[in-house]
Amino acid sequence: MIRTGITGIDEMLGSGIPRGTRVVFSLEPGVEGRMFMMRTIASALSEKKNVCILSPHCTGRVFISECMEILEIDILKLGGKAVILDSTVRESINSREKKVTSRKLAWKKLIEETLEQHSIDVFFVYFDLLYEDLGLMKALDLLPTARERDRVTTVVEHLNLEGDSLISRFASENIFDLIISIHSAFTLVPFFNFFTLEYVSWARIPRRSIPYTVAGRNIRLYIPKIIITGPPASGKSTFVSNASDSGISVDRGDLDGYRTTVAMDLGWLHFRGFDITIFGTPGQPRFDPIIPQLVKNAMGIILLLDATRPDRFVRAKELLDLAHAEKLPLVIAVNKSDLPHQMDEVTIRKVLNLRDDIPVFFISALKRPDVHYVVESMVDRITRHPY
Amino acid sequence: MYTYKTGISLIDEVKGGISPGSNVLILAPSMSSGEKLGYAIMRPQEGEFALVLTTVMRSVDLLDFFSSEEFNRDAIGVIDSVTKLSTPDVSDTTQVKYVSSPSDLTGIGIKFSSLVESIFNGEFPPSDQALFPPPIRFYIDSLTTLLMYRKLEVLYQFLHVMTSKLKKMEAIGIYILNNESFDERTLSLMKQLMNVVIEVKSEQHGDFLRIRGVPGAPQEWVQFKIHKGTLEMVA
Numbered sequence: 001m002i003r004t005g006i007t008g009i010d011e012m013l014g015s016g017i018p019r020g021t022r023v024v025f026s027l028e029p030g031v032e033g034r035m036f037m038m039r040t041i042a043s044a045l046s047e048k049k050n051v052c053i054l055s056p057h058c059t060g061r062v063f064i065s066e067c068m069e070i071l072e073i074d075i076l077k078l079g080g081k082a083v084i085l086d087s088t089v090r091e092s093i094n095s096r097e098k099k100v101t102s103r104k105l106a107w108k109k110l111i112e113e114t115l116e117q118h119s120i121d122v123f124f125v126y127f128d129l130l131y132e133d134l135g136l137m138k139a140l141d142l143l144p145t146a147r148e149r150d151r152v153t154t155v156v157e158h159l160n161l162e163g164d165s166l167i168s169r170f171a172s173e174n175i176f177d178l179i180i181s182i183h184s185a186f187t188l189v190p191f192f193n194f195f196t197l198e199y200v201s202w203a204r205i206p207r208r209s210i211p212y213t214v215a216g217r218n219i220r221l222y223i224p225k226i227i228i229t230g231p232p233a234s235g236k237s238t239f240v241s242n243a244s245d246s247g248i249s250v251d252r253g254d255l256d257g258y259r260t261t262v263a264m265d266l267g268w269l270h271f272r273g274f275d276i277t278i279f280g281t282p283g284q285p286r287f288d289p290i291i292p293q294l295v296k297n298a299m300g301i302i303l304l305l306d307a308t309r310p311d312r313f314v315r316a317k318e319l320l321d322l323a324h325a326e327k328l329p330l331v332i333a334v335n336k337s338d339l340p341h342q343m344d345e346v347t348i349r350k351v352l353n354l355r356d357d358i359p360v361f362f363i364s365a366l367k368r369p370d371v372h373y374v375v376e377s378m379v380d381r382i383t384r385h386p387y
Numbered sequence: 388m389y390t391y392k393t394g395i396s397l398i399d400e401v402k403g404g405i406s407p408g409s410n411v412l413i414l415a416p417s418m419s420s421g422e423k424l425g426y427a428i429m430r431p432q433e434g435e436f437a438l439v440l441t442t443v444m445r446s447v448d449l450l451d452f453f454s455s456e457e458f459n460r461d462a463i464g465v466i467d468s469v470t471k472l473s474t475p476d477v478s479d480t481t482q483v484k485y486v487s488s489p490s491d492l493t494g495i496g497i498k499f500s501s502l503v504e505s506i507f508n509g510e511f512p513p514s515d516q517a518l519f520p521p522p523i524r525f526y527i528d529s530l531t532t533l534l535m536y537r538k539l540e541v542l543y544q545f546l547h548v549m550t551s552k553l554k555k556m557e558a559i560g561i562y563i564l565n566n567e568s569f570d571e572r573t574l575s576l577m578k579q580l581m582n583v584v585i586e587v588k589s590e591q592h593g594d595f596l597r598i599r600g601v602p603g604a605p606q607e608w609v610q611f612k613i614h615k616g617t618l619e620m621v622a
Contacts, residue, residue, distance in 0.1 A: 027493060029492070029493075029496035029545060029548045029549070030496035030497060030499060030500040030548070030549075030552065031496075031497070031500070032497050032500070032501070034493065034494075034497065057487060057488060057490050057491050057493075058471070058487035058488055058491065059475070059487075061475045062471050062472075062475040062487045062488075063487070064475075065471075065475040065476045066487060068476075069478060069479070087488070087490075128492070128493070128541075129490065132537065132538050132541055157493075159492055159493045159496070159545075161541065161544035161545055161548065162544070184500070
């Protein structure tokens, strides 16, 4: 196994990339996605692997300085051995060999010798110029063969100017074992980046898209908004507080002496490689006008019910409607289930008219493991949801 | 609707300027004033920004050129694909970003997005006349160099993506290409991405331009001069 060095991805892949597989990071133009490849290079070198980096677009020195700029790491000091086949190699082959077939043979020979001579574990390829010089199939032929692949893991980065058709081809023809495409949701400016796990050959992982941010020279998978809503006193503030690493709650005492949320609860947590922001809505009907605003751009909704208060179902249904929950991943958490109650899953599903695939969990929001179990389910649903 | 003044009276007086989302191709032979014409059209007006991809001049020389021509340097961002070839360790600043070489389309796209984001986030020095969305002129100097590093089809696909982004941003693109160095197919493919084509020629008594793609604008050769980075049409 080698790790990508990006926690959330490694977790999803089952601790990393198996030895001998082929991986491609396919970048949409204009998206800062170079860190995926560079992080993987740094991770392999940190694990004392021998790596070969084929970077025909620049000299080795420029490549190392770019890694330094992007990762703030001197990749040559990480412990593993790095052999770089750079732009000077390409220039030499292209000036020596005029025909595409002989260029391909020259590359093939050089790559095989390099992999053999340096006992290379991981072969990193910046693919664009090879594709351009040789054509797609000949360039793909340069990647280690099935025989060599038992030993060598291949990781490719390319700029995808052909869109989804190329990705589909990579997947349908089993050219790569892992395909990750990297995109940006672009309006006037790229307002968030996301990657899509398009295909994994060694595990049954559904196609999923996940936003990410580049923070502190690292890629952090990012869920910008999960909404916690539910009737008054169902335990939303407690849930947000116990789910979060840090947060704030805007509570005030009401006329009956109870605490009630007047604007929102806000919590942040780093969970299974994801940076997550949680917004808790108020439950009182007088705050209903702000709920559609709070829900805007949310990626998922957790509805919290109070197991001891079946009379609040109507309010719960109102909140689901206000939040347009039918369009988003939804999880139901039935709080205070450690207290005597009569609420059961069948009734909840019937009254709230829930689809079969929406999970219902009986929890106590006072217990962090219960809360984290619900958040984990939400994260899982978000990563499977086709936004 | 905001329009971009070009300084070419034939365009500015007939159409009020260039519409957002437009792409202007300058076809100029070597040793002509085509490059300077490109910079004159790229020159940001009050409240505007300009981004330039340089494949010919180092950013440090380009910024000197902007100073000498009295451009508002605060409003200009540069993607430099030249300097790293000789100085690999040079680092990005807010307004100057470096890519490894003109062949590095991945880097060019990323640095372009990064500069646009900086403009939208207000990280460039503020202007007295801030407009939203900020009008941006993007100049590639030059397609001639990019075509030496990348194949025509690849560059076409890349420019197709870039022009779509410029359209969304309501920006304009300006590109210069040496029409003596490429065949008709190359010129024809590049023209497909453009709305306006300006042909340039140099003669003994001066430089001339001719405009294509602006309905209503005269299509004959007109003499021009560039003084302090500003375009002047010779009556």
